[in-house]
Structures are given as C-alpha cells and as structure tokens.
Amino acid sequence: METHSVLSFTVALLGFLSPCLTRLTPRVSFPFGSPGRHLTRFSSYDVSNTTTLLLSEDGDVLYVGARDAVLALDVGHKDVITLRNKLDWRPSDKDLEQCSMKGKEMADCPNFIRVLQFLNASHIYACGTFAFSPRCTYVNSETLTMSIRPDEGRGRCPYDPYQRNTAIIVDGELYTGTVADYRGNRPVISRHLSEGRRVDLKLDDTLGWLEDPTFISSSFIPDEEKVYFFFSEVGREYDFIDKFIVSRVSQICMSDVGGQRTLQRRWTTFAKAQLLCQADNELPYNVIQDIDTLPPAEGASTDETLFYGIFTSQWSVNSGRSAVCSFRLSDIKSVFSGNYKVLNRDTLQWSTRVQEKVANPGECGLHNASDNALRFVKENFLADDSVRPVGRSLTMASAEHKYSHLTVQRVQAANNREYTVLFLLTETGYLHKSVLLQSGAHIIEEVQVFERPQPVKSLKLSVPKGVIYVGTSEGVVRLPTANCSFYWTCAQCVLARDPFCGWDTASRACVEASNTQTSVAQDIERGNVEETCNTVTLTHIARFGPNKMSAASCPTGELVPVALNEVVRLQCPAASKLSRQLWERPNSRLSSDLYLHLGDGSLSFVATPATLGHYLCLSTENGYQQTMAIYHVRQKSSPVVQTTSSYTRPRTRPTLATQAVSRSGSGQHTTGFWPEPKETRRQDTEPTQSTRDTQGVPRQRGKNVTLWTLGSGQNESGFVEGEPLPSARYPCYLKELVVVSVLLVLCLSLLITVLMYVIRQRCRRRTAPHAVTPSRESDRRTPLEQEALRRNQCLNKRTGLSPHSGQAGGSGCNGALTGSNGHLPNTPI
Structure with missing residues (x-):
C-alpha cells in the first residue's frame, strides 16, 4: 500500500507540474468530399476489412489483404483505382462450423489476411486467421493464384483478427511477432522458412522474455544485420499494484542459429529495452500505437536512422492526448551495449545490481559461446537504461487529437534544406500533414478521409509516386502528399510553409518544388510574406x-x-x-x-x-x-x-x-x-x-x-454617402398615442356597460314572482287533468276570483270552454 500511495502522489504531482500543451491547430481544413483536396477511392460490395497493404517496387500495383481475399489493385493511373486480379481464399463451411463450436462469433470466423510480404520477385507470402486456425500460402504476384496448398500458420499469424502482429521477410526468411496459441497466452518472436544449415528459431516460453505484449511493427537495418521489433507490454521491473504498461524495442541478429546445448533452437541474441517518450516534469506517454522508420539522409551514417512513433498514456491525467517521439538508432545501440538488469528467479524481482559480465547480451555471434555465457544472456536480457527521445523532448504533442497511425517522409526544400513531414491519422478520420520546424511542429492541413470514423488498419506511403494509401474496413483511399495548386497567391503559398510547395514567379503559380528547374519562393521556417514575395503590408x-x-x-x-x-x-x-x-x-x-x-x-x-x-x-x-x-x-x-x-x-x-x-x-x-x-x-x-x-x-x-x-424610429430623410447625420430626428407618435388612448377608454366603457346590463338581468330573474305559465309539471299531467284545470281557471275568472285577470286571458277561456250554442261542453241543458 505504501508503494501504491507513493505512485499516486507521484502521478498527481507530475500532472500538476505538467505544462499546458501548445495547441496545434491545422492551418487549412478540408471536409469530406471537398473539391480543394482530391481523393481517389476504391470500394466494392464484396471487399471489406483491407487490413494489410503491400506496394510493388515501381508503385503501380497495390496488393491488399482483405477478408477472404487477396486483391491486386492497379494504381498506376492518377484519377482511378481499378481491380486487376482477385484471389478468393475463404474457409469452408466445415471450418466455419468448427469455429462457431469453439464459442467464437461468426463475424470473426472468416479468413482475415494479416501477413502479406514479398518472398521474391515472383511470389508473395500470405497468411490469414482462417476461422481461428491460421493458414499460410505462396501467391503468384502476376496471376494472383496459389502455388501450393496452404499449410499451418501457427506462430506466423494470429488466431484472433483483433490481435495485432508484425511480420517482415528478409532474404527469404520470415520474422514475426505474434501469438502461438488459440488463447493468445504464448507470445513469440520467431523466424520461419529457414533453409540449409539455418533453423527456425523462437523465444523460450519458460523464461518470461515477453509479458503480454502487443506487437506494433518491425524494421530491418541492413548494415546492422539486425531486425528490431517494437511492442508494448507489462513492465515487471516496476513494482506497482496496478499493471504498468511500457513500450519496448527488441533486437535479434539474422546470423543467430541458436545454442549448441543451451538455448537450442532459441534466440541467443534477444535483448529488449524501454522506449521512454517523456518530457521533463511530465508523465510518460507509455503506450506505443504505431511507429515508422525514416532512413538516414543520403551520405549519412546508418546510426542516423530515426524511428518515429505515436504514444498515448494510460494515466487519466493525459487521457485523450497523443505524443510523437523520435529515437535515433545510435541511442538504441548504446543502450543495448550497456548494463542489464538481473532477474531473481526465486522472487521474480528485477534489480539494477551491476555484476561481472560473462558475455554481452544482444551481441551477434553468441551461438558459438560457452554454456556459461549463454546462461548469462538467458537471464540478462533487459537493458538497465532506457532509450531517450531525440533532444530529450517530445517531437510534438496534441491534447485535441488522438492519433492512431503515422508515416514519415524527408523532403528537400527549395533552399536544399531537408525537412521531416509527418502524416498522422486521427481516430476521427482526419489525416494531418505536419512539418517539423525549429520552433516546433506546424500542421499544414487536415483532410477528412472518412465521413464516419472507422477502424484503420494500415497506412502506406509511396515516396516515388507522392501518394498515401489508407486501408480501412470499407476499402482503400489514395491522396497525394502535395496540394500546391490550392494556394493561388504568393502570400498563401508562403504562409502554408509546405516544403513540397513554392511560388514560381515566372508562371505566377504555387508549384511543387521538386518538379521545377527554376528557383521558387519559400520560407518554411518563418513564413515571411513581405520578404519572400517582395510585397509591403498596407498601413x-x-x-x-x-x-x-x-x-x-x-x-x-x-x-x-x-x-x-x-x-x-x-x-x-x-x-x-x-x-x-x-x-x-x-x-x-x-x-x-x-x-x-x-x-x-x-x-x-x-x-x-x-x-x-x-x-x-x-x-x-x-x-x-x-x-x-x-x-x-x-x-x-x-x-x-x-x-x-x-x-x-x-x-x-x-x-x-x-x-x-x-x-x-x-x-x-x-x-x-x-x-x-x-x-x-x-x-x-x-x-x-x-x-x-x-x-x-x-x-x-x-x-x-x-x-x-429593435424598435421604431426610422428616419425618412435622405442620407449623403460618407457623411454622418448629426441632425437626424426621431419621428413623433403623439397623435397615434391619443387615438389609441381614446379607443381604449371607449372599449372599457362599452365593456362596463355590457357587464352591468348582464348583472341586472340576472337579478331580475331571481326576484320576479312566478307567472302562471305552463311549467314542466303541467307537461307531465294527463289530458283529462289539464282539461279540468282549464275549467276551474275559467270559472274562477267568471266569478271574479282570478288575481291575474286580463282581457286576453278572458277571451281565451271563453273561446276554449264555450260551445257553439253558448253552453259549456258536456253539461246538460
């Protein structure tokens, strides 16, 4: 608990001390379908999950590993992408049924192509998940047909389509980082397709060389004859209560053939070190998302090779942020040639105790070493020091955008100076084009590649063609790296600060700097329009x-x-x-x-x-x-x-x-x-x-x-252009006010009069005596009773007993009761 408290306090303190990140805003934004940024798309109703991209050497054919298929796309034309060939490679109904019986969803049981590498000039080596039973085969690159029957792909391709893996072929041999079992509990870095005296190698499963890794990428350095793997895993050297994720770089030598007695058919040159993407007084960005290799400039040493990676953080303080760090090959080599941590097999605790070296871990040629030396490298494979980023600082960091993939290119500007351009893909479907300046990163533009966010599996850059390919769950998108024609003035061309573009004074257009023989106007570092375009800002x-x-x-x-x-x-x-x-x-x-x-x-x-x-x-x-x-x-x-x-x-x-x-x-x-x-x-x-x-x-x-x-008050007088109206008068509404007041008084008087009349009528009805009029009770009497009642009333009137006598009433009675002979009806004469 004490360690956990110290860790929490450290995280809170570093989060408080962490300075505010500089807001990186793209200068120009192109929404989806904008005519200012031309995109070329390929999609088909029967093509999905383009998880793997492989570009031919001439850049005219793009091989795509999709779900249940391998595609060959013709990308040699500028405005269209067409399907050249297609290889259908899907599991049988029996394979799908077995996959479902294992408890897997049917949506995960198809064959997702995860390995696609050139084996030689005529064939491609392809591997797929194949209903959670990986398969690999050789594919003819021209006809896109299988040369042999697919064989087992365990240790070469993952079982689960959602697990990340990496693979690279060097001199006909396949180097992979993946899992070797159905449950995904046996991570391996292995070599396959070895021939002659060379044997296939893998890591020793019992040594704990890998701790639940997520493989990201792999890179081959020819002059070093080494293959470098980049991944993230649980850092067992940190004694925290919670699992602490660290980013790693590991190496193996191509000449490794395993030990004679110790480490037989196992790597003898495996070593790993931590990649530390961290700035001063900040929490580290410890989870690697993607990485790309930038070869050294022409004439420079191989040690100047740079690795650019995207990192995120598992800490809530840095949640939603992304950082880009670059690592130099010379720094990686220096860490691997230093001291190594010691693992206590009894307590499984790492220590930094320096002991006498029996051998140099990670050194090539250890397959002929003694058993004592091989046992030493077997237990000392974790470098003591961490690989620090170039300049001991972040290349760029963003609090607004979370990046998932990147690719990098070195561009030569008009002044013969080289600049590094990063193409970063956000999780929301935007591609950011950023140039690295001395003052920091500058995002030239952002392009919305997808209308709706969707999983992105790969990003491929073609430097000779000057285009980028994006593989998604729905298809492939291609966009050019330069967009110079969008800037139609010298000021806009210079303010863009795009190393690809410059202002040509002869043609008065913004053109690609590499496609013109004449000098073009550029100012990548400062973006000074007045000096570059020979113009003066208006005062x-x-x-x-x-x-x-x-x-x-x-x-x-x-x-x-x-x-x-x-x-x-x-x-x-x-x-x-x-x-x-x-x-x-x-x-x-x-x-x-x-x-x-x-x-x-x-x-x-x-x-x-x-x-x-x-x-x-x-x-x-x-x-x-x-x-x-x-x-x-x-x-x-x-x-x-x-x-x-x-x-x-x-x-x-x-x-x-x-x-x-x-x-x-x-x-x-x-x-x-x-x-x-x-x-x-x-x-x-x-x-x-x-x-x-x-x-x-x-x-x-x-x-x-x-x-x-807002209200009344218009002035109907004229206005002289350019002159104020100090004497403008507001109209008077006195007459209207008087008329409205008189109408209001009349309405109130009429309303009061009507109200008093209604009240008076109601009072009269309540206090007036009841007149002798037919009521509802009379309506209920029978005809005989009504006739008798009329007789009584008439007799009373004749005798003068009626209190309400009148002329009209008397005549009525006489007319009703007297017959034609003057006598009462029904009486004897």
Whole structure:
C-alpha cells in the first residue's frame, strides 16, 4: 500500500507540474468530399476489412489483404483505382462450423489476411486467421493464384483478427511477432522458412522474455544485420499494484542459429529495452500505437536512422492526448551495449545490481559461446537504461487529437534544406500533414478521409509516386502528399510553409518544388510574406488615404442599407484557421461600448448615426495583413422603395473565396477585389406599426449581413454617402398615442356597460314572482287533468276570483270552454 500511495502522489504531482500543451491547430481544413483536396477511392460490395497493404517496387500495383481475399489493385493511373486480379481464399463451411463450436462469433470466423510480404520477385507470402486456425500460402504476384496448398500458420499469424502482429521477410526468411496459441497466452518472436544449415528459431516460453505484449511493427537495418521489433507490454521491473504498461524495442541478429546445448533452437541474441517518450516534469506517454522508420539522409551514417512513433498514456491525467517521439538508432545501440538488469528467479524481482559480465547480451555471434555465457544472456536480457527521445523532448504533442497511425517522409526544400513531414491519422478520420520546424511542429492541413470514423488498419506511403494509401474496413483511399495548386497567391503559398510547395514567379503559380528547374519562393521556417514575395503590408494610411481623409475617400465595398436601431452583423471570412480577424473604420475607433466582436470574427453593433459609414475587415497571420471585406453601412433613403447596392463576390477557390488578391510577385497589393457597386432597384416592405414594436426580428441582407429590428424610429430623410447625420430626428407618435388612448377608454366603457346590463338581468330573474305559465309539471299531467284545470281557471275568472285577470286571458277561456250554442261542453241543458 505504501508503494501504491507513493505512485499516486507521484502521478498527481507530475500532472500538476505538467505544462499546458501548445495547441496545434491545422492551418487549412478540408471536409469530406471537398473539391480543394482530391481523393481517389476504391470500394466494392464484396471487399471489406483491407487490413494489410503491400506496394510493388515501381508503385503501380497495390496488393491488399482483405477478408477472404487477396486483391491486386492497379494504381498506376492518377484519377482511378481499378481491380486487376482477385484471389478468393475463404474457409469452408466445415471450418466455419468448427469455429462457431469453439464459442467464437461468426463475424470473426472468416479468413482475415494479416501477413502479406514479398518472398521474391515472383511470389508473395500470405497468411490469414482462417476461422481461428491460421493458414499460410505462396501467391503468384502476376496471376494472383496459389502455388501450393496452404499449410499451418501457427506462430506466423494470429488466431484472433483483433490481435495485432508484425511480420517482415528478409532474404527469404520470415520474422514475426505474434501469438502461438488459440488463447493468445504464448507470445513469440520467431523466424520461419529457414533453409540449409539455418533453423527456425523462437523465444523460450519458460523464461518470461515477453509479458503480454502487443506487437506494433518491425524494421530491418541492413548494415546492422539486425531486425528490431517494437511492442508494448507489462513492465515487471516496476513494482506497482496496478499493471504498468511500457513500450519496448527488441533486437535479434539474422546470423543467430541458436545454442549448441543451451538455448537450442532459441534466440541467443534477444535483448529488449524501454522506449521512454517523456518530457521533463511530465508523465510518460507509455503506450506505443504505431511507429515508422525514416532512413538516414543520403551520405549519412546508418546510426542516423530515426524511428518515429505515436504514444498515448494510460494515466487519466493525459487521457485523450497523443505524443510523437523520435529515437535515433545510435541511442538504441548504446543502450543495448550497456548494463542489464538481473532477474531473481526465486522472487521474480528485477534489480539494477551491476555484476561481472560473462558475455554481452544482444551481441551477434553468441551461438558459438560457452554454456556459461549463454546462461548469462538467458537471464540478462533487459537493458538497465532506457532509450531517450531525440533532444530529450517530445517531437510534438496534441491534447485535441488522438492519433492512431503515422508515416514519415524527408523532403528537400527549395533552399536544399531537408525537412521531416509527418502524416498522422486521427481516430476521427482526419489525416494531418505536419512539418517539423525549429520552433516546433506546424500542421499544414487536415483532410477528412472518412465521413464516419472507422477502424484503420494500415497506412502506406509511396515516396516515388507522392501518394498515401489508407486501408480501412470499407476499402482503400489514395491522396497525394502535395496540394500546391490550392494556394493561388504568393502570400498563401508562403504562409502554408509546405516544403513540397513554392511560388514560381515566372508562371505566377504555387508549384511543387521538386518538379521545377527554376528557383521558387519559400520560407518554411518563418513564413515571411513581405520578404519572400517582395510585397509591403498596407498601413492604415494606405488603406484609407493620406492625412486622414474623410470616409468618402474610402474604397467602395458592399453597401448595407439599414434602419436606425437595427442590430447589424458584418461577416468577416477567415483566410485560415491560424489567422485573426481585425476591424477598422476611417477616422474612428471601434469602442467596446458600441461594438461587439464575436467569436467567428464578425462584428455586431446597433445602427445609429454614429455607427454609419465604412468598415474594413482585415485578416492577420504571421505578421501579414490582407483585406477580406469592405462594407459601407448607410441609412435607408426611402421607407417603401429603396435603392440598395447589389454585390456578388467573385467565385474563387473553396474556403478562401473572399480573400483579397495579393499580387506579390510584381510588388502590387490591392485592398480587395470588389468592383464598383451597381445600383439596382428593389422593393422592400416597410414594417408596420405592430412589427415596429417587436424586438429581435432578424432579416438577412445578403449572405454576409444580418439586421435585427429593435424598435421604431426610422428616419425618412435622405442620407449623403460618407457623411454622418448629426441632425437626424426621431419621428413623433403623439397623435397615434391619443387615438389609441381614446379607443381604449371607449372599449372599457362599452365593456362596463355590457357587464352591468348582464348583472341586472340576472337579478331580475331571481326576484320576479312566478307567472302562471305552463311549467314542466303541467307537461307531465294527463289530458283529462289539464282539461279540468282549464275549467276551474275559467270559472274562477267568471266569478271574479282570478288575481291575474286580463282581457286576453278572458277571451281565451271563453273561446276554449264555450260551445257553439253558448253552453259549456258536456253539461246538460
């Protein structure tokens, strides 16, 4: 528990001391399907899980290991990828049934090709998982047919399609790092296809040389005659309660044939060391994700070989972050030639005790050594020191993007200086193109390769062809490494700081630096536009005229007719993601009390006599300014029929469509490419009285201006362009107020009168005596009872006993009761 507490305190302390990572923002972003970045795709309804890519030496054929198939794609044409041949290699129904009986999902039982290597000039060696029973075979590279029947692939290919592995063929022999059993508990680094006096070799399973590894990559160094393996595993040398993952590099010699008595058919030159991707006062990035080898420059020593790797961290403090570290071959060799840790077989504890060396672990030629020397190297295979990154610092680190794959290329710029360019693939489907400068990493662009994130299995770079191939679960995507034609001005070409591209003053175009014989303008380190393009940044006086002339001398841009008290929002397009938008006015300051600078670079304010006039939007990047938009905000001249300026921006290239042209090659610079506005007539309905009182109603004025009506108060007088309106009057609404008040009083009086009448009627009904009228009870009497009742009423009236006598009632009774002879009916005469 004490060790665990110390570890937790150390992690917390290092996390607190860790400095904030520099935010790496791609300068230009190309969404999926953007016309500014051309991509070529290959997909087919019966092709999926392109897990392995192999490129021919001439770069015209791409061999793809997919699910149940090996493909040969013709990639020699620029704009299309076609299927040349296809080898179907799928398990039988019996194999699939056995795989299902082992408890595996049917989706994992097909044959996933995981090994694809050139054996010689005519054949390819291929291995697949084959329903959790690995198989390997020889494939003719021309006809894509099997030369022999597939044989067992145990120890050459993983059983599980989700387990990572690595394989490389050197001089006809296969060197692999994978697992050798069905459960994945026996990791091995082995050699196969040995002939003659050479025998196949592997690691001793009982020595614990590997601790639950995840194999990443392997690389062959010809001058060293060694094969290096890169993987991550559990670091048993650290006595932590939780499993601590470490990244490793291991080596074996090609001349190794095993010991005569000790370590028979086992490696005698195996050694491993820790790769430490860590900066000062920071937690280490201890989990390796991918690694690529960069050969030395022409004429340089093999020791200058660099290995660039992507690392992540298992610590929650660095969760979601990625780092890139580079390791020099000379540093790896120095660690392997140093001291080694000692493993106590009884306690399984490592110690750094230095003891007398009987042999040098990792040294080639130990197969003829004595048994005592072989026992020493058998137990001392872990280097005491760790391999530190170049410069003892991170090559680049990102807190926003989590990278999964990378490939690296050395590019020679126009000044004959070489730069390292990294192509990094994020887990969200973006490919970042980054150049390493003295000041740090600079991400030139990002390209969205996939519309939806999906598993990426491989990344292949073709330096001669200048393209990158990305293998996904759905197919293959190809994109060129250079995109110089996208930058159509000298300023943009220089600000990109792309070693592939330079500005050709003769053709006035941004071209690939390696494809032109003439000198091109570049400034990769600083990106200085003024010096490189021989241009001068416009000053405030140059933009608005000398001696602070009036606003009328400002260049005309887009006219924005507004009404007073409306909220105006002026858009400002960004030249790039690294640019910063600025707003200026002639002879005026943009006070924070009147103007609001929004996060997207736009400017918002309320239209008043003080805020009418010209506005200029500027984009600043790396000390270079360029005009992006010019607006002239003016008051409407008529409440009904208005004369406004219709303005349409010229159609240019995507994402920078509104950028100002900078004629840098000839030393000319313009403030914008807006022509003189053309006056057009347009009907615009004036808001009614009810809508004038409504606040916050948006109205679009073109695509770059949004107006919001705050309330009444339009001035119907005319406006002289370029002059303020200090004497502008607000309209009076006294008459309207009086009319509304009188109407309100009348409505209230009428409402009170109606209410009193209704109340009075209800009171009368409740207090009035009941009249002798037919009721519901009379309706319920029989006809005889009703006739008798009428007789009684008439008799009472005749005798004067009726309290409610009347003329109409008497006549009614007489008419009802008296017959034709004047006597009562049904009475005897």
